[in-house]
Amino acid sequence: MKKRMKILLNGIFKENPVLILALGCCSVLAVSVSVTGGLGMGAALTFVLVCSNVVISLLRNVIPSKVRIPCYIVVIATFVTLVEMLMEAYLKSLYDSLGVFLSLIVVNCIVLGRAEMFASKNGVVDSFFDGLGMGIGYTMVIVGMSVVRELFGAGTLLGVRIIPEGYQLGILTQAPGGFFLFGCAIAILVAAMAKKGKKFEPKMGCDGNCAACGTACGGRKEEAK
Amino acid sequence: MTSLKASVSPHIRGSRTTHRIMLDVIIALMPTLVASVILFGFRALLLTAISAAACVAFEYIWEKLMKKPITVADLSAVVTGILIAFNVPASMPIWELLVGDLVAIVAVKMLFGGIGCNFVNPALVGRVVMFLSFTADMTNYSYPAAAVDALSSATPLALIASGSIGWEHFMDILCGVHGGVLGETCALTLITGGLYLCAREVIKPIIPLAYIGSTLLFSWIFGSPDPVLSIFSGGLMLGAIYMATDYVTTPFTNLGKLIFGLGCGLLTSLMRVFANSAGAVSFSILLMNLVVPYINELTMPKPFGGVTEK
Numbered sequence: 001m002k003k004r005m006k007i008l009l010n011g012i013f014k015e016n017p018v019l020i021l022a023l024g025c026c027s028v029l030a031v032s033v034s035v036t037g038g039l040g041m042g043a044a045l046t047f048v049l050v051c052s053n054v055v056i057s058l059l060r061n062v063i064p065s066k067v068r069i070p071c072y073i074v075v076i077a078t079f080v081t082l083v084e085m086l087m088e089a090y091l092k093s094l095y096d097s098l099g100v101f102l103s104l105i106v107v108n109c110i111v112l113g114r115a116e117m118f119a120s121k122n123g124v125v126d127s128f129f130d131g132l133g134m135g136i137g138y139t140m141v142i143v144g145m146s147v148v149r150e151l152f153g154a155g156t157l158l159g160v161r162i163i164p165e166g167y168q169l170g171i172l173t174q175a176p177g178g179f180f181l182f183g184c185a186i187a188i189l190v191a192a193m194a195k196k197g198k199k200f201e202p203k204m205g206c207d208g209n210c211a212a213c214g215t216a217c218g219g220r221k222e223e224a225k
Numbered sequence: 226m227t228s229l230k231a232s233v234s235p236h237i238r239g240s241r242t243t244h245r246i247m248l249d250v251i252i253a254l255m256p257t258l259v260a261s262v263i264l265f266g267f268r269a270l271l272l273t274a275i276s277a278a279a280c281v282a283f284e285y286i287w288e289k290l291m292k293k294p295i296t297v298a299d300l301s302a303v304v305t306g307i308l309i310a311f312n313v314p315a316s317m318p319i320w321e322l323l324v325g326d327l328v329a330i331v332a333v334k335m336l337f338g339g340i341g342c343n344f345v346n347p348a349l350v351g352r353v354v355m356f357l358s359f360t361a362d363m364t365n366y367s368y369p370a371a372a373v374d375a376l377s378s379a380t381p382l383a384l385i386a387s388g389s390i391g392w393e394h395f396m397d398i399l400c401g402v403h404g405g406v407l408g409e410t411c412a413l414t415l416i417t418g419g420l421y422l423c424a425r426e427v428i429k430p431i432i433p434l435a436y437i438g439s440t441l442l443f444s445w446i447f448g449s450p451d452p453v454l455s456i457f458s459g460g461l462m463l464g465a466i467y468m469a470t471d472y473v474t475t476p477f478t479n480l481g482k483l484i485f486g487l488g489c490g491l492l493t494s495l496m497r498v499f500a501n502s503a504g505a506v507s508f509s510i511l512l513m514n515l516v517v518p519y520i521n522e523l524t525m526p527k528p529f530g531g532v533t534e535k
Contacts, residue, residue, distance in 0.1 A: 167320075168358070169324065169358045170357060170358040170359065170360065171354050171357040171358040172358075174357060176354075176357070180332070
């Protein structure tokens with residue numbers, strides 16, 4: 001159980017998909033203007049991530065390695081379509097506000113990246129926790145950013161006015177403000193992860209993922225043999 | 226003989242310090258401050274003083290918090306503060322001005338390592354952030370009581386674009402008796418300050434001349450109704466003389482400076498003629514700031530007798 005916990009926490013802090021691995025930034029920057037959108041997007045992505053991780057982990061011995069990316073896409077797209085249809089049916093306003101970014105989960109690097117880097121090599125339960133951890137890590141970042149952007153940029157929180165009209169920092173609701181906050185969030189996480197007197201250096205080391213890796217190392221030669 | 230020291234060049238140093246350079250810039254900005262107080266009233270002085278004080282305070286607090294050496298005595302924060310204040314209209318709420326100061330000093334200057342390390346002009350980013358955040362307040366231009374009717378309701382740039390004013394108002398535009406932000410209206414005092422800086426050799430006239438000249442040329446090519454009048458209005462003089470000449474964010478070589486000035490002029494006239502943007506000068510200088518490393522690399526002079534690689 002301790003190992004599972006570590007996998008879960010790994011996705012939230014040490015290998016936070018958005019802030020450390022820098023994956024899936026596009027939707028974070030675009031959707032984090034409102035807390036509702038951020039929560040919806042986080043939930044949708046977490047659901048897709050967990051489900052696709054579990055299914056791909058189950059199928060990892062069946063899928064031929066040469067066509068694995070199309071297979072992953074099919075699995076991921078299935079769950080994205082599910083989420084999309086459910087959201088359109090029951091949460092129409094959220095569906096409208098997320099717009100194209102909901103369907104774009106299909107090509108979200110986090111989902112595909114975890115399928116390739118983790119689910120295709122690990123057991124079902126581990127993959128479940130990895131998906132959950134990564135999903136929570138993503139949701140925390142997008143919600144955290146959207147709280148700041150909505151509160152100071154638009155003066156509201158979940159649509160309720162907190163700061164009176166006329167005291168907003170409009171730039172926060174625009175792209176430059178999003179990038180600025182994104183940089184701040186990375187700085188804060190790196191600073192928080194630093195151990196006493198030691199700088200935190202994100203480790204993304206080799207996990208045997210030769211297909212997605214461009215460097216010519218010994219591993220690739222071995223694979224060729 | 227034991228005190229023989231071998232040190233790296235430069236061995237001869239001038240007496241010029243950052244402090245002295247910044248003091249010269251402040252002196253050069255003073256006539257414009259006086260003009261702006263005469264035109265827009267006491268609040269112009271208040272805003273400028275608050276902005277300068279705030280910039281110094283932010284820099285001091287940041288350096289104290291980060292346990293860095295305190296550099297506020299070099300006066301560069303004062304210059305930034307004055308320039309930011311010169312970019313807001315007289316009616317600007319003070320807290321919004323403070324946001325601009327905070328962004329300029331902390332986000333642009335200190336986060337990148339303090340004076341000499343910022344990759345864009347801090348005052349301009351402060352202005353652009355205020356412009357994008359508080360567009361209504363930033364374009365709520367004040368109009369001097371002395372302005373003639375034609376110039377008392379819209380800025381000269383807008384009027385020139387619509388072709389409704391002409392050369393009869395040239396003196397008003399030159400002296401700044403029209404609407405605008407604090408430091409941009411009085412072209413006369415801005416040019417005077419610029420001449421002082423050139424005489425003191427604080428700035429080289431290449432960038433301002435290339436910038437203003439190319440704006441004139443390109444505005445004429447792109448079909449601006451009155452290119453000559455338009456270079457005396459808007460933020461062009463303020464930007465070209467005081468912001469596009471910042472040492473840190475402009476190229477080192479004369480050729481580089483020329484390219485920089487031409488680029489600024491091209492972008493400004495494009496934005497003014499085709500986009501009618503109120504931030505044309507700021508955005509042009511910022512965009513050109515970003516390409517300065519490339520300009521430097523391309524215009525690097527060959528050392529005398531040196532062998533070029535490749």
